[in-house]
Amino acid sequence: MDETRRSDRTRAAILTAARAEFAKSGFQSATVRTIAADAGVDPALVIRYFGSKEQLFQAALDIRLELPDLTAVPADRLGEQVIRHFAGKWEDETFREASIFLFRTAMTNEIAAERMRAVFREQVIPHVASLLADPAEAEQRAAAVMTQLLGLGACRYVIGVPPLVELEIDTLAARFGPTIQRYLTAELG
Template sequence: MVDEPSPRRSDATRAAILEAARRRFAADGFRRATIRAIAADAAIDPSMVMRYYGSKDGLFAAAVDVALDLPDLGAADPDTVGELLVRQFLALWEGPPTGEILLTLLRSAVADDAVIEKIRQVFAGQVTPAVLRFGSPADAARRAGLVVSQLLGLALTRYVLRLPPVVALTPADVVEQIAPTVQRYLAGG
C-alpha cells in the first residue's frame, strides 16, 4: 500500500511549489523557468511538482490564476468609476500575492507569445463584463480594451521598466493622473 501524504503536508507542499513558481516565473519568465529550478527553490524533488501540477503549463496556470475583484461598476457613482478602477488596480499590483502574479503575467507575456492568451483571459475576460455595466454595451469591448491598454501601460512603466518618474508617483498621484483617462474610456468619449 502506498502512503498518501497527509492533507496538511500536501497543502504545504502545494503552497511551497506555487510560491517558488511565482518567484521563478516572475524572475525568468515562462520559457526560461524550469521545473528543476522551481523544485530546487521549493526544496523538493522535481517529481513532486509534476505530481501536483502535471506539467509546466499546469503549474504556470495555477501560479498565475488571479481574480481582479473589480468593483460593481453598475452600483457605483458614474462619475467615480475611473477612480474606483485605478484604486483597485493599485491595490492589486502593490499587494501580495496578486502583484507578484500580475508581474509574472506581464513579464512573461513581453517575452513569450504563449502567455498572451492568459493575459487576454485575465484582463479582457474580467474587465469587459465590468465595463458592460457602465455605458453602452455596443462598444463595451472597445472601451474595455482601452482601459486595459491604459492600466497595462501603467503596469509596464511602473512595475516592469520601473521608470523613475512613474515609480515616484504616490498612489494618490497615480489616481489623480490616470483616473480621468480611464473615466473617459469608460464613458465612451
C-alpha cells in the same frame, strides 16, 4: 500549523519559484527539479500539486483581477475607483509577482499572451459592459482602459519609473482616473 495552511504555503512557494524560473529560463528550459529545489520541496510535490510542468505553467499564469462592483459608484468617479483598485491589487506582493511574470512572459510566449487576452475577455470586458448604457461598446472601451492600466502597471511596478513609484495611490487615482473616466464615459470617436 494546520495542514491546509501548510499546503497553501507550499503551493504558493512552488508558484513563486515557478514564476521566477519560467521568467529566467523560459518554459522549454525550466525544469520541475529546479523549481522544486528553489521552492525547497521534493519534485514529487510539484507534480502532486500541479500535475505536470505544463499545468504548473498555466497555474503560474493565472491572474484574478477581482474587480469590484462599480455599478453603485457615481458615474463621474469610475476612473478614480478603477485606478485605486488596480493600484491596490499591484501593491499586494503575490498579485504583483504573478502580474509581472504574466506581463513579461506574454511578450515572448503565445500561451501567456493568450492568457492575457483571456483575462481581458473573461474579466475586463464583462465588467466594463456592466457599467455601460450600450454594452456593445464594452470591448472598445475595455481595450482603451487596458492600455492605460497596462502602461501604468509596467511603468510603476515592472520598470519602476521613479516619479510613478513615489506617488501615493490617491494621487495616482487623481492623475490617471480622468483618463480612465474618459475611456469609460466619453463619446467614442
